[in-house]
Amino acid sequence: MNPLLEVRDVSLSYHTPSGETKALSHISFDLMPGEFLAVVGPSGCGKSTLLNVICGLLRPEEGTVLMNGTPILKGDPRIGYMLQKDHLLEWRTVYKNVLLGLEIRKEITVDKLSYIENMLRIYGLDKFRSSRPSQLSGGMRQRAALIRTLALKPDLLLLDEPFSALDYQTRLNVSDDIGTILQKEKKPAILVTHDISEAISMADRVIILTKRPASVADIISIKLDIENRTPLSSRNAPDFKSYFNLIWKELNQNA
Ligand code: ADP
Ligand code: MG
Numbered sequence: 667m668n669p670l671l672e673v674r675d676v677s678l679s680y681h682t683p684s685g686e687t688k689a690l691s692h693i694s695f696d697l698m699p700g701e702f703l704a705v706v707g708p709s710g711c712g713k714s715t716l717l718n719v720i721c722g723l724l725r726p727e728e729g730t731v732l733m734n735g736t737p738i739l740k741g742d743p744r745i746g747y748m749l750q751k752d753h754l755l756e757w758r759t760v761y762k763n764v765l766l767g768l769e770i771r772k773e774i775t776v777d778k779l780s781y782i783e784n785m786l787r788i789y790g791l792d793k794f795r796s797s798r799p800s801q802l803s804g805g806m807r808q809r810a811a812l813i814r815t816l817a818l819k820p821d822l823l824l825l826d827e828p829f830s831a832l833d834y835q836t837r838l839n840v841s842d843d844i845g846t847i848l849q850k851e852k853k854p855a856i857l858v859t860h861d862i863s864e865a866i867s868m869a870d871r872v873i874i875l876t877k878r879p880a881s882v883a884d885i886i887s888i889k890l891d892i893e894n895r896t897p898l899s900s901r902n903a904p905d906f907k908s909y910f911n912l913i914w915k916e917l918n919q920n921a
Contacts, residue, residue: 703857
């Protein structure tokens with residue numbers, strides 16, 4: 667099977683009047699179709715920079731990023747991006763917010779509208795379609811942001827610490843929610859997080875980055891012995907703790 671995404675020997679420095687900041691150093695990894703990758707690393711190591719390179723917002727100084735064998739361009743429709751802030755617009759209803767991406771791209775079709783209807787229903791936002799974002803809970807807002815992104819039918823989803831603005835309890839529920847939705851939609855994703863448990867609970871593989879400039883310290887396959895794995899049930903798997911300890915140790919060795 668060919669990888670969906672190939673990141674090959676990517677390096678990047680920021681150049682500012684006060685000097686050069688090396689952020690990424692010779693990063694390579696693949697993402698296979700249907701795979702969920704998590705990226706963990708110390709704060710400020712270059713995680714967001716890496717996602718910005720993958721989606722084509724930043725050009726690497728060295729190396730290449732290919733999706734299905736072709737380079738990724740700025741604003742590439744094959745990629746959906748979800749950030750910590752949900753960027754829902756208060757002056758639009760939930761429904762109008764969810765439609766926004768399609769509207770901007772002038773891609774509103776009968777098929778896509780019915781896909782949205784279906785997701786609103788399955789994921790419990792149907793009753794809130796006429797509400798304003800401020801009337802929703804933090805978790806519901808993230809769900810709306812996710813549906814807005816999925817409506818564009820991206821081939822790959824990039825998630826940059828999407829739960830870190832939420833309190834712990836909500837965060838567990840929302841990451842379970844979002845993880846289950848992505849499983850159902852069979853959407854490949856790269857989740858950046860500084861939360862080791864979150865990474866293990868959601869991912870097929872965890873990429874551990876070193877401190878800045880980020881390079882790949884290790885890539886760990888997560889194989890948990892549970893049926894119908896979901897992010898929440900993963901946390902109760904017998905091996906969860908040993909993965910946690912392993913990743914914790916490697917993060918500290920490379921911090
Ligand atoms: P992380 O997401 O892992 O916390 P970032 O990728 O945001 O880290 O940043 C990596 C490093 O690059 C940090 O030292 C940060 O200060 C620096 N940096 C990020 N964006 C810019 C920029 N636009 N210009 C200059 N330096 C930047
Ligand atoms: Mg960041």
